[in-house]
Amino acid sequence: IGPHVAAADAAMAQVPDGASVLTTLDLLAPLAARTDTYWIGNSGNPRTQYIVFDGLNSDYSPAIKNVPAFITSLYPAGTYTEIYSTGDVYVFRLTR
Numbered sequence: 001i002g003p004h005v006a007a008a009d010a011a012m013a014q015v016p017d018g019a020s021v022l023t024t025l026d027l028l029a030p031l032a033a034r035t036d037t038y039w040i041g042n043s044g045n046p047r048t049q050y051i052v053f054d055g056l057n058s059d060y061s062p063a064i065k066n067v068p069a070f071i072t073s074l075y076p077a078g079t080y081t082e083i084y085s086t087g088d089v090y091v092f093r094l095t096r
Contacts (some may be wrong), residue, residue: 004056007086011052014084014091020048026057047094051080055088 001009012031015021020036022045031037031052038045040053041060055067064070067090071080084091 007089011089021050022048023052024054024058051092053090
């Protein structure tokens with residue numbers, strides 16, 4: 001397993017079973033097996049408990065260069081807190 005796959009696996013492990021999560025396409029299937037999962041590319045998604053974003057494989061064109069700033073652009077500042085970041089893989093948790 002390469003470092004990027006290991007980072008993605010570790011990121012997904014941050015999300016508890018049964019949680020709601022917004023994610024990039026490449027992580028959708030593995031997370032959908034145990035969470036309520038939504039693709040970040042759809043409009044009208046509900047606010048989820050977690051966001052898991054793979055900056056390397058997000059399918060955004062051009063690629064998102066600053067993932068934390070991108071998440072803040074989607075939601076007001078302070079809505080999500082970054083809880084994991086390794087390489088280009090991030091996890092954000094809904095701030096309560």
